Amino acid sequence: MHESCAASLFGLRNNVLTLRHTSFPSLALTAETVTCRRGGRLVFEGLSFSLGNGEAIALTGRNGAGKSSLIAMICGRLLPAEGSLRIDGAGDVPLPELIHLVGHRDGLKTALSAGENLAFAQGLLGEAAASPEEALTAVGLAHVAALPVGYLSAGQRRRVALARLLVSRRPLWLLDEPASALDASAQQMLIGLMQAHLVQGGAIIAATHGPLGLDGARELRIGL
Numbered sequence: 001m002h003e004s005c006a007a008s009l010f011g012l013r014n015n016v017l018t019l020r021h022t023s024f025p026s027l028a029l030t031a032e033t034v035t036c037r038r039g040g041r042l043v044f045e046g047l048s049f050s051l052g053n054g055e056a057i058a059l060t061g062r063n064g065a066g067k068s069s070l071i072a073m074i075c076g077r078l079l080p081a082e083g084s085l086r087i088d089g090a091g092d093v094p095l096p097e098l099i100h101l102v103g104h105r106d107g108l109k110t111a112l113s114a115g116e117n118l119a120f121a122q123g124l125l126g127e128a129a130a131s132p133e134e135a136l137t138a139v140g141l142a143h144v145a146a147l148p149v150g151y152l153s154a155g156q157r158r159r160v161a162l163a164r165l166l167v168s169r170r171p172l173w174l175l176d177e178p179a180s181a182l183d184a185s186a187q188q189m190l191i192g193l194m195q196a197h198l199v200q201g202g203a204i205i206a207a208t209h210g211p212l213g214l215d216g217a218r219e220l221r222i223g224l
């Protein structure tokens with residue numbers, strides 16, 4: 001764990017995730033007149049925004065508007081055709097260590113159990129926060145912790161993917177349609193996790209086709 005991060009922060013009370021203590025270092029993401037082209041085709045242009053600690057953006061736009069592409073740009077997996085994206089305030093912490101990405105694909109190993117997937121993620125990502133057991137309890141999956149993920153339903157797998165946000169501490173959450181396959185109670189759970197992250201001083205960009213349900217989230221609509 002780098003010095004500016006507080007130590008681990010989660011506890012469970014009545015199976016609800018609670019904060020022990022917190023705070024992320026100051027962080028500012030700035031996009032300036034970003035243009036996205038894919039396969040030679042213009043997807044969006046002139047996009048500017050900023051995001052700081054405790055802030056959330058709901059990224060909206062029609063299918064193909066470029067939401068996932070923007071998330072890939074923030075991750076450094078795709079370069080803007082024009083303009084710039086930068087993160088300030090993170091000192092010498094490399095970009096991948098600032099970001100949690102929950103993409104369209106759950107990225108889980110189907111032969112491993114939910115608990116093993118989370119333990120693997122925690123070992124890989126570092127910055128340990130909640131234990132795999134705590135994280136699975138927080139997303140309502142303690143009862144299937146030992147089952148191979150391949151046996152879980154789509155919504156349960158999505159919950160495991162979201163539980164990965166809790167086992168390792170990263171200030172910027174990039175969530176691509178995080179509520180897909182979630183039932184109503186899991187959507188409320190997701191809102192609670194996002195709110196807790198913002199209270200800690202984290203930041204969130206979530207691509208969504210529906211309401212994010214987060215008080216204070218700004219909408220950023222992209223596309224041509």
Ligand SMILES: Nc1ncnc2c1ncn2[C@@H]1O[C@H](COP(=O)(O)OP(=O)(O)OP(=O)(O)O)[C@@H](O)[C@H]1O
Pocket residue numbers: 038039043061062063064065066067068069070
């Ligand atoms: N590897 C690629 N090569 C060429 N074009 C691509 C590639 N990946 C995506 N695109 C195109 O880029 C555009 C933006 O795609 P993107 O997935 O970012 O949209 P989106 O807003 O996330 O869409 P959705 O709401 O359907 O998830 C689409 O027209 C898509 O076909």
